[in-house]
Amino acid sequence: MxxxxxxxLLVAQLKDIYSAEKQITHALPKMVKTAxxxxxxxxxxxxxxxxxxxxxxxEEIFQYLGVSPRGKKCHGxxxxxxxxxxxxxxxxxxxVIDAGLITDARRVEHYEIAAYNSTIAIADVLGEGNIVKLLxxxxxxxKAADEKLTELARTEVNRDAFTSAVxxxxx
Amino acid sequence: MISLVSIxxxxxxxxxxxxxxxxxxxRIVPGMIHLAWHQSLAGALESLHDMxxxxxxxxxxxxxxxxxxxxxxxxAAVDGMVAEIAGSLWTEEPHEVLDAAMVIELRRLVxxxxxxxxxxxxxxxxxxxxxxxxxxxxxxxxVIDVEHQLALIARNEVxxxxxxxxVPDEARRLGVGLEWxxxxx
Numbered sequence: 001m002x003x004x005x006x007x008x009l010l011v012a013q014l015k016d017i018y019s020a021e022k023q024i025t026h027a028l029p030k031m032v033k034t035a036x037x038x039x040x041x042x043x044x045x046x047x048x049x050x051x052x053x054x055x056x057x058x059e060e061i062f063q064y065l066g067v068s069p070r071g072k073k074c075h076g077x078x079x080x081x082x083x084x085x086x087x088x089x090x091x092x093x094x095x096v097i098d099a100g101l102i103t104d105a106r107r108v109e110h111y112e113i114a115a116y117n118s119t120i121a122i123a124d125v126l127g128e129g130n131i132v133k134l135l136x137x138x139x140x141x142x143k144a145a146d147e148k149l150t151e152l153a154r155t156e157v158n159r160d161a162f163t164s165a166v167x168x169x170x171x
Numbered sequence: 172m173i174s175l176v177s178i179x180x181x182x183x184x185x186x187x188x189x190x191x192x193x194x195x196x197x198r199i200v201p202g203m204i205h206l207a208w209h210q211s212l213a214g215a216l217e218s219l220h221d222m223x224x225x226x227x228x229x230x231x232x233x234x235x236x237x238x239x240x241x242x243x244x245x246x247a248a249v250d251g252m253v254a255e256i257a258g259s260l261w262t263e264e265p266h267e268v269l270d271a272a273m274v275i276e277l278r279r280l281v282x283x284x285x286x287x288x289x290x291x292x293x294x295x296x297x298x299x300x301x302x303x304x305x306x307x308x309x310x311x312x313x314v315i316d317v318e319h320q321l322a323l324i325a326r327n328e329v330x331x332x333x334x335x336x337x338v339p340d341e342a343r344r345l346g347v348g349l350e351w352x353x354x355x356x
Contacts, residue, residue: 003268003269003272004265004268004336004337005265005268005333005336005337006267006268006271006330006333006334006336008268009268009271009272009275009333013275016255074255075251075252075254075255075258076248076251076252076254076255076279077251078247078251079246079247079248079249079250079251079252079254080247080248080251082247082248082251083188083246083247083248086247091176092176092180093176093177096176096177096178096180096181099178099181099294100181100184102290103181103185103286103290103294106286106289106290107248107283107286107287107290109286110282110283110285110286111248111279111282111283111286113282114275114278114279114281114282115275115279117278117322118274118275118278118279118325119275121322121325121326121330122271122330122333124330125326125330125331125333125334126334150289150293153290153293154293154296154297158178158293158294158296158297159297161177161178161181161297162178162297162298164177
């Protein structure tokens, strides 16, 4: 699509985010199943529900703009999720796989945080307060998800991964 | 396929991925510097390029200290983002909108390095491996500075100028023509 105006860029970014969120809803159920740590599985499951809500907000924005949400595939997210799919297929200790899942999921969150931040900045400059408000809700959820994953890594998953490696060496 | 038997394996994999990400920044940013219309953006891109070059060198040192090679990593996520950049930037767009698009794509890559750094720090701290945690923390602080710089340039210069793309000079002078396009018509 051609980007002749900042409005064109806003729509292109919204379509990119929409494609990214849709791809995430397809990937998360497998992550829930793969996670050995119960808190991690619950965090993925709860983020799946949040993502569905985020897609609904994006659809509200598209409806307001009168444009279709389709027509663009987010290749960045496609790559991130293919990295995540590789982690899920790797052989190894479950706590280490969990730590790997968190690293992949945090990349996804950061990608989205960057995308939402940039898109909000554009919508703001265009005076689109309603769009800014809806996108900010999604952004806050992404930030909270990232913080939750960081805390889980710090307090449970990385520690368990380290302990499992030490135990394997002792045996 | 890499086997994730220990947290050390994961750390090595993450170091390689961060190395690849910083390496891609080094490769793609020079072309963007030539395209940047705003001087402030060109300056920020030069800083980003210098920073990423230093980081590649530091990560190469960290990888060789842990007996790992940096050369064989292919990161699908970074490849995907570079494909996005290639698809959106090398066209005949008005320079104001092109600058805004460049900032967006770069901030995604910069955020990917932020996630990589924070993950590596958490893994290294779980192992009490300060030889990795300390330099990566320093890298993270630099990356955060660059991200703030890009966000400020977008907010204060690039996006406001982008909003004027397609508006005739006379209308710009009079402050008209900035109304939202009605997409439904």
